[in-house]
Amino acid sequence: MSDPSRDADAAARFPEGFRWGTATAAHQIEGGNWNNDWWRWEHTPGSGVAEPSGDACDSWNRWDVDADLVASLGFHDYRFSIEWSRIEPEPGEHSRVALDHYVRVCEGLRQRGVEPVVTFHHFTTPRWLADRGGWAAPETADHFADFCSHAATALGPVISRACTLNEPNIVSFYGHLAGVFPPGRKEPKSFPAVNEVFVDAHRKGVEAIRAAAPGVPVGLTLAMSEWVAVDGGEARLDRDRHHMEDTYLDATGGDDFIGVQTYSRVRIGPKGPVGPEPGVPTLPMGYELWPQSLEATIRRAWERTGGAVPVLVTENGIGTDDDDQRIEYVQRALEGVLRCLADGIDVRGYTYWSLLDNFEWAFGYRPRFGLVSVDRETFERTAKPSAAWLGGIARTNALPGHD
Numbered sequence: 001m002s003d004p005s006r007d008a009d010a011a012a013r014f015p016e017g018f019r020w021g022t023a024t025a026a027h028q029i030e031g032g033n034w035n036n037d038w039w040r041w042e043h044t045p046g047s048g049v050a051e052p053s054g055d056a057c058d059s060w061n062r063w064d065v066d067a068d069l070v071a072s073l074g075f076h077d078y079r080f081s082i083e084w085s086r087i088e089p090e091p092g093e094h095s096r097v098a099l100d101h102y103v104r105v106c107e108g109l110r111q112r113g114v115e116p117v118v119t120f121h122h123f124t125t126p127r128w129l130a131d132r133g134g135w136a137a138p139e140t141a142d143h144f145a146d147f148c149s150h151a152a153t154a155l156g157p158v159i160s161r162a163c164t165l166n167e168p169n170i171v172s173f174y175g176h177l178a179g180v181f182p183p184g185r186k187e188p189k190s191f192p193a194v195n196e197v198f199v200d201a202h203r204k205g206v207e208a209i210r211a212a213a214p215g216v217p218v219g220l221t222l223a224m225s226e227w228v229a230v231d232g233g234e235a236r237l238d239r240d241r242h243h244m245e246d247t248y249l250d251a252t253g254g255d256d257f258i259g260v261q262t263y264s265r266v267r268i269g270p271k272g273p274v275g276p277e278p279g280v281p282t283l284p285m286g287y288e289l290w291p292q293s294l295e296a297t298i299r300r301a302w303e304r305t306g307g308a309v310p311v312l313v314t315e316n317g318i319g320t321d322d323d324d325q326r327i328e329y330v331q332r333a334l335e336g337v338l339r340c341l342a343d344g345i346d347v348r349g350y351t352y353w354s355l356l357d358n359f360e361w362a363f364g365y366r367p368r369f370g371l372v373s374v375d376r377e378t379f380e381r382t383a384k385p386s387a388a389w390l391g392g393i394a395r396t397n398a399l400p401g402h403d
Contacts, residue, residue, distance in 0.1 A: 013398040015341065019115075019349030020394035021077030022070060022371060023315060024059070025122040025166065026086075028358040029066075031055035035085035036124040037134065038361075041182040048180055050364030057356050058379045063105050065381060066355060069372055071112035073383070073391035078114050079314060079351050080105070081122035081166065082155075084129075084147055091128055091143075099154040106158035115160035117314075117351075119221070120148050120205060122166040123181075123361070134183060135171065135194050135201075145204035149212050156213025163259055163314065164205035167223040168198035169244050180362055192243055199251045206255060221259030221314045222248050225266040226296035233269040240268060249304040257348065258305060259314030262297040264290045284319050284367045285360075291318075291329045295336025302345045310346045313337065317353035319360065319367030326386045334399060352390060356381070 027033050031054065042052040059066055070078045086098040106116040121144065125134055129143055152162065172194040174181035206218045224245055229237045252258050264287040267274045276282050281289040294316050301311055318329040330352065340347050357370035365376065371387035374380070393399060 012338065014338070016397075017348075018397060019076050019312070019351075020390075020397075021075050021079055021115075021117065021349065021351040022073075022355040022390075023079035023117075023351050023353050024066070024081075024355050024358065025119070026081045026083040027053060027056070027122070027124045028354075028360070029057040029059035029356055030083065031058050031060055033083055033085060033124065035089055035127055036083070037127060037130040037182040038124045040127060040130075041184070044184075047184065047362075049362050050366065053359040055379075056359050057374045059356075060101075062379060064108055067105070067108050067112055067114065069381060069383065069387075070109070070114050070355060073371070073387050074395040075391065076115055076394065077117050077160070077349065077351060078109055078355070079117035079119065079163070081119035082151060083124065084121060085124065085126040087151055088126060088147055089128075094150055099151065102151075103154060103158055106155060110158065116158060117161045117163065118155060118159045119163040119166050120144075120151060120209070121164065121168075121201075123171055125182075130183065135168075135197050136176065136183075136190055138197055138200070141197055141201035141204050144201040145208045148205045148208040152209045152212035152216075156216060159213065159216055161257075162209050162213065162216050162218045163221045164202045164209070164218065165198060166221050167261060168202070168220075169195065169248055170223045172198060173244060192247075195243060195247050199247060202248075202251060217256035219255045219257035219259055219309075219312070220248060220252055221261055222301075224260055224262050224297035224301065225264060226262075226290065226293035226300075228265055228267045230267045230269045230274050233267075233274075236270055236272060237268040240272070245300075246304060249301060252305055252309050255309055257312045258301050258309045259312050260294075260297050260301050261315035261353075262294045262313075263316065263318070264288050265293045265296070285363065289318075289325075289329065291332035292336055294333040295340055298337065298340045298345060298347060302340075307346070310348050311340075312348050313350045315351060315353040317369050319369045321368055323384045323386050326384075327389050330386070330390060331399065334393070338399070 041047050042049045082102050109116045176185045176194045177191040179186040209218050227241050276288045354369045356372050357368040357374050360367040373382045
């Protein structure tokens with residue numbers, strides 16, 4: 001007869017080798033990234049951006065402080081992005097100084113026992129490339145592949161995993177359909193075409209990184225939601241989800257992982273999104289407090305790819321001023337990860353977004369996703385209780401009370 005307490009303990013533990021991490025992005029934390037399309041967008045009248053990024057968290061200079069935090073909290077991985085507009089400020093003109101900086105960051109993380117997970121494109125595009133048509137121009141895929149080749153040649157010896165593109169579906173949707181990301185277009189016909197350019201860029205980026213950095217696992221990270229049909233919205237749901245997610249999931253064949261990035265769900269009626277369900281709490285970003293969405297998206301990614309591509313949760317988190325709410329959200333999300341694992345889904349890690357309270361794109365600095373707060377004047381970092389809580393899970397590889 002089995003011991004119920006031992007069964008519960010096994011059910012609450014994660015597999016040996018499960019990766020725990022936290023994440024940031026260059027434009028959101030470095031500061032002074034003036035040479036990309038987002039900086040220009042922040043300073044464009046009428047763009048709707050709450051405030052400019054400015055000095056952000058000054059992480060270009062304080063990266064070692066951030067690395068110390070990641071290591072001290074007990075995380076295995078630190079996912080961060082490299083800023084294309086710093087590395088290639090003009091077409092074909094590469095900055096050795098910028099590449100050396102990112103090499104030092106990777107080396108510094110490794111010296112602290114943390115694995116560097118590098119994202120090659122996280123929302124921002126050099127101004128020179130945006131002026132040539134950006135992601136609406138098919139040749140951008142080749143420019144991206146060239147950038148990946150150059151950067152991976154320098155970083156290959158010191159990175160542990162590579163993500164080609166961060167949430168290209170978000171860049172495509174909000175930049176070319178909703179008009180709230182650069183380039184600020186509202187062109188329904190261009191949205192699928194931009195997705196095709198991103199898919200091409202991902203495939204060429206994978207090839208370029210593998211050629212320059214053999215043995216480094218490479219994959220795509222995708223924004224995913226739990227999709228719920230409301231009042232006969234099934235057909236609209238299938239169509240919208242195809243353009244937002246399936247186009248990309250179908251392009252991950254042969255990749256080393258698919259990065260699932262989830263925060264909430266989306267409810268779709270016959271005419272499109274219908275907004276939050278009455279009675280369900282909402283967050284500063286405007287969407288529902290719905291931690292169970294992570295389990296749904298892991299299952300969806302696994303199903304759509306036929307179980308051929310391992311899953312990594314490369315972003316999951318909550319923007320809130322209530323740190324107890326953050327802990328509850330992540331606890332419930334991780335319970336869903338454990339259910340996926342129990343059903344044989346190959347989930348290999350969980351990365352919380354974000355390490356720091358940082359620049360949250362059009363929302364400015366109001367939403368606070370960080371495990372660590374950042375003083376906007378002094379840049380002093382202060383770990384929140386949730387940081388120690390999640391770091392403890394990383395150390396024990398189990399949910400609290402079950403180690």
